[in-house]
Amino acid sequence: MDTKKTVLEAQNLYKSFPGGPDKGELKVLQGMNLKIEEASITSIVGSSGSGKSTLLHILGGLDRADSGDVFWNGKNISTYKADDLADFRNKYIGFVFQFHHLLPEFTALENVAMPALIAGTQSGEAYERAHELLGLFGIDERSEHRPTQLSGGEQQRVSMARALMNNPRVVLADEPTGNLDQENTDIILDLLFELREAMGVSVLLITHEKEIASRSDTILELKNGVLESL
Numbered sequence: 122m123d124t125k126k127t128v129l130e131a132q133n134l135y136k137s138f139p140g141g142p143d144k145g146e147l148k149v150l151q152g153m154n155l156k157i158e159e160a161s162i163t164s165i166v167g168s169s170g171s172g173k174s175t176l177l178h179i180l181g182g183l184d185r186a187d188s189g190d191v192f193w194n195g196k197n198i199s200t201y202k203a204d205d206l207a208d209f210r211n212k213y214i215g216f217v218f219q220f221h222h223l224l225p226e227f228t229a230l231e232n233v234a235m236p237a238l239i240a241g242t243q244s245g246e247a248y249e250r251a252h253e254l255l256g257l258f259g260i261d262e263r264s265e266h267r268p269t270q271l272s273g274g275e276q277q278r279v280s281m282a283r284a285l286m287n288n289p290r291v292v293l294a295d296e297p298t299g300n301l302d303q304e305n306t307d308i309i310l311d312l313l314f315e316l317r318e319a320m321g322v323s324v325l326l327i328t329h330e331k332e333i334a335s336r337s338d339t340i341l342e343l344k345n346g347v348l349e350s351l
């Protein structure tokens with residue numbers, strides 16, 4: 122019997138944007154369903170423009186669907202007001218993007234600590250945890266460097282450490298290795314997969330590469346606005 126708990130669930134999501142054919146709507150998600158179990162690794166593949174980033178943003182509360190529901194531990198977050206949605210994001214979700222979005226004027230340590238400082242954590246505690254995370258990612262000796270003084274792979278490791286700062290339960294990663302060479306891709310993926318062991322976190326990974334997807338528990342393809350098992 123499967124006893125794993127579902128943490129994040131999408132039911133019957135629809136999302137369209139203006140700019141479709143014949144001045145109509147561009148239908149991106151069309152009745153899409155998804156369940157993310159605790160401590161699971163799920164990959165989503167799909168052609169460019171199929172709606173993968175759109176889905177990730179809706180799951181993480183950065184955007185809203187036109188209709189359908191997203192549940193966090195059984196609570197319907199689609200009905201949350203903006204403040205509650207921001208609270209949900211900060212507490213439970215870590216985002217990793219293809220481009221790291223680190224703040225250039227801050228050091229690696231300050232970038233990693235930022236989400237906790239914003240959430241009101243005392244600075245000594247925040248910096249201590251930021252050091253721990255940078256250590257986990259093997260780059261604590263780079264903690265006083267600014268983003269431009271770091272390699273692409275190091276920048277991406279800093280952004281992963283930042284995503285984990287508030288102890289999220291789910292990491293949503295949008296092509297986190299899309300900009301990296303093979304060696305750094307392997308490092309980042311190994312780290313993502315270790316997170317499940319170290320922290321019991323679930324990872325939802327968008328990728329263009331089926332080889333990367335094949336390492337995960339579940340591979341889904343977003344096609345014609347719905348997810349299909351591969």
Ligand SMILES: Nc1ncnc2c1ncn2[C@@H]1O[C@H](COP(=O)(O)OP(=O)(O)OP(=O)(O)O)[C@@H](O)[C@H]1O
Nearest residue numbers: 138139140149167168169170171172173174175176
């Ligand atoms: N805010 C927006 N306004 C209008 N169209 C949008 C908007 N956001 C996304 N789209 C369109 O919706 C479609 C899906 O975009 P999305 O970024 O989700 O695709 P994707 O599968 O992540 O693509 P890629 O693999 O190229 O990153 C695209 O055609 C895109 O141009």
